[in-house]
Amino acid sequence: MKQLSLFKTTLGNYQLTVTPDAHQSHILFRVEVPKLTKELSIHYAYSPTEEKVEANVDKLFLKYQKDNHMASSDRAHIQSVRNLITISARSNQGFEGSCHRFESVGTITINNTSSTPGMNTGEIEPGFWDISFNLHTLVTELTKIDCTIQVLHEEELSVSQPITIKDISKNALERNKMDNLHYQKVELHSHTQHSDAIHTTSELVSEAIKQNIDWLAITDHNTLSAFNELAMENKSIKLIKGLEMTTLHGHFLTLGYQDQKPIDWTSIDRYNIHAKLKEMKEQNLLIGIAHPFDTGSPYCTGCRWQYVLESLEYIDFIEVWNSEDPHYSLSSVDAIGKWTQLLNHGMEIPATCGRDWHHSKTTKMPASLYVMAEKNATEQDILHAIKLGRSYMTIAPQIEWNINNEWTSGDRITLNDADEMVVNIHLTNATKVHVVKVESNLGDLVKSDQLDIHYIIDTIKQLRWLRVSAFDQDLNRILLTNPIYFTENESMN
Ligand SMILES: [Zn+2]
Ligand SMILES: [Zn+2]
Missing domain, CATH: 2.60.120.380 (Jelly Rolls)
Structure with a gap:
């Protein structure tokens, strides 16, 4: 044996x-x-184990006598209390x-x-x-x-790379092309004094209004109590009720609470994580892994993602850019590398950025997430657009991009839908842009210093996804779109 x-x-x-x-x-x-x-x-x-001191036993007797309906004479029978x-x-x-x-x-x-x-x-x-x-x-x-x-x-406690997944299949989402969409500025990750931020809830909201943010998710650590201070109806900004599950082995954003109570974060461990995510999904929340490649225990316990997941079934997005100056951070490079690997495995998981906003006195650059939705989109519309990856993130430049003037981030092209495919890219506010790349599962298709690009794709056969990135002169990525996805035929949708 x-x-x-x-x-x-x-x-x-x-x-x-x-x-x-x-x-x-x-x-x-x-x-x-x-x-x-x-x-x-x-x-x-x-x-x-026991109290034997006479005076103390007296005191105890007096303290509990009434409670127990004891006659004073009973004291004589008690030598000690254990x-x-x-x-x-x-x-x-x-x-x-x-x-x-x-x-x-x-x-x-x-x-x-x-x-x-x-x-x-x-x-x-x-x-x-x-x-x-x-x-x-x-x-x-x-x-x-x-x-x-x-x-x-039996097993040594193992250490795994963030976002280790046992089953790398994920059901493809239904992607119906939509017209009349325009970009809305969304902040998915912010804190108040209801957790560890410096600013108050109203200071955060005023600052977000100043920055022309259309939708602000407040995501305090393990609590929704900031929302007790807030009327959800605010004329200048729309709020998303969120919470950052800040557990011992990973942080994740949960968004879109209505009246439901958040699940108790102290019940989440490395072995029930899948079941707990499922429970949260049943609460109709959007769930995203936050800063997976951050420094971990004990410098920032839980900040690095240590959970080994069964699958990405209940994960809707990955925050690949976290905090300010994310374009200078090595953990962003790691996170984008991991995300790209997942895309190459056929997983249609979108990437997001989050300021992880704790205060506004900063000289660093925050990134912004632009989400495509209808003008009078509801909270659910915005959350759904994020889930589909109808978005891009940027330090400053703005992008309009499409294939054949028809498809853009978050869409799926069935390969026999088009004989010829032209990628059109138009960048504005782009003084810092040095190189633009069209990236795909087949590698970089285009590298250009132009801000207006029209590129005819010649090898479409094995194309699975395609996205656009822009880099500054030190080759830091300063803009990143979510991909357009490709499938061979209708039945794969
Ligand atoms: Zn966090
Ligand atoms: Zn945070």
Whole structure:
């Protein structure tokens, strides 16, 4: 039989002191149990175990006498009062058992072959477990609690590159060509004092109005409370009710809340992420991964995307440009590289930018997202246009582009729809533009220093996607469109 070497990992080590004010309550230690865990152990100790000092017992008797309808004469029968702390466990599967006994020191093991009596025996569910210390009785002035939670598991805790996906197929979206669309300026990522921003909610909104933003998503970390301050009807700007799920292993933007309550971010772990994203999708939210290639733990824990996803089924976009000066940032280069790789795999996932706006006193350049929608688009129209990738992001230049004056970002061309294809590009406000590229799954099709380009595509056969980028003289990308997609025939739509 193959001998497996097991890894031992300490998930938590706690030393705390509690006072009798915590009597009749529970303390929860939430730990993330890795997959292929064979044994979970809880080493615990608490002391002292009882109150024997005469004067203190007197006090306790007086404190609880009325509650318990005790006659004063009952005091004579009480020599001491003891603390009672028991330990219970809960996984994502539900309640896993309880060890109710009087030992104040010990080890509880949960194992797939034999657990400590009181605890279930069976396969150990990966993900968050709540180990609770149940404070039935706390009578001593100060009670010290010690707890160490450890696991024995088969696999080394793995490190993966951001946006590692098990199944790289994604259902193609329906893309119907639409007329009379025009660009609206959208900010998808901003914060207020309801999380860690410097500006207040109204300062943020006024600043966004000053910058001619048409749609502003406020996305505080794990809360919607800024919206209590705001009337959603504002004449000069339209608001999108959003929240940045700021979890321990990744941040993602959730947009388009109506009256639904956000799901509890503290319940999201590396193993239930897919189910939790599904739950959010059922709340009818638009979901996008934020700054996937940011620096991670412990410099900015959770900022780098560490979740391994089953698929991109519930992800609507990837924020490839984050914060200000995104065109100078290496994590943008990594994110665009990853995004391009996904496009090459046939995944029609759009890219976005987000200012991650925390304050307005900056000398750096923010990027803007321009989304194509009808003039009186609703919030749902805008969110849908983002999902389809009817957008481009830019540091300054503006673009109009199409194929055969008919298709643009977010559209799909069926290859027998057109014999000849001409890409038309027109850039304005483009003093910083040094090179324009037409990029595709077949590599760069065009490199030009012109701001007006008409290019006839000659190899359309294996074309799957095509987008436009503009670069400054240091070859920093300062504009990036979402692609036009291609399919061979109708049935692939
Ligand atoms: Zn973030
Ligand atoms: Zn943010």
